[in-house]
Amino acid sequence: MRNIQIIVITLFLVISVAFSAFFLYDRTMVDREAPVIVCDGEPIHVSVHASEEELCSGLTATDNVDGDITDRIIVRRVSQLYGSNSALIYYAVFDSSSNYCTFSRGITYTDYRKPRFSLSQPLSFNVSSKVTLEGRLSASDLIDGDITQRIRLSSTSVSTMDQGIYPITVQVTNSSGDTAVVTIPVIIQSFTARHPVIRLSEYLIYATKDETLSEERLRSYIVSARESSSGTLLNLEDIDIDTSQLDTSKHGCSNVSYSYTNDRGLTYTVLLTVVVE
Secondary structure (H helix, E strand, C coil): CHHHHHHHHHHHHHHHHHHHHHHHHHHHCCCCCCCEEEECCCCEEECCCCCHHHHCCCEEEEECCCEECHHHCEEEEECCCECCCEEEEEEEEECCCCCEEEEEEEEEECCCCCCEEEECCCCEEECCCCCCCCCCEEEEECCCEECHHHCEEEEECCCCCCCEEEEEEEEEECCCCCEEEEEEEEEEECCCCCCCEEEECCCEEEECCCCCCCHHHHHHCEEEEECCCCCCECCHHHCEEECCCCCCCCCEEEEEEEEEECCCCCEEEEEEEEEEC
């Protein structure tokens, strides 16, 4: 019995000494101090396509054991936009003992712009036909690329039974939380293979406020025109361009009308939407 007590006491002492040694080692030898990220204080202005190295410019990181670990700084994430072209960027750095610190600062994009729409075909439909945006309207973003799948139709009042021009409003939001909204026209008109055909290279363009769009430029968007779907080619100078609804003095959307009336007295019209950012 006495021998068992001696063994137990001995084991207890051995464990106590080992624990004390481990505790002392852990407190004195194991690195528990986090590294530090320091910023030079200079504002950072970068492209939306900036590399991680560019996003980390002006930052240094040091550690009490590893020394300079600036090359270990990583970009954790970039926030959604605030203002028109600014965001917060979040960084982290780890030392060799897995201690880490985080840091954040504001950045300004030098070339950012809102998402943009494009139209590959006119939104011109025959009376009683189905109106669709699929395959015609797309959207792209400098940060996300093609975001066509994010397009949402926010309002419409199109009547396919009555000829006329009907506005529809569409919107799209990129991953930075920025939403672009445009109102574009849908034309409901009665036409057959005997009607003229007018094709444009663009059906939606962007302009700056107060920008002048010359007739020469507007006419350059005409790709081809025919008397009818299988008729002779027209002189592009014969296409009537109506700019009475065009207004670049304010932000928003307005339209340029392209039309032609053939020898049968049949008229066909397409619209070019101008978005003033």
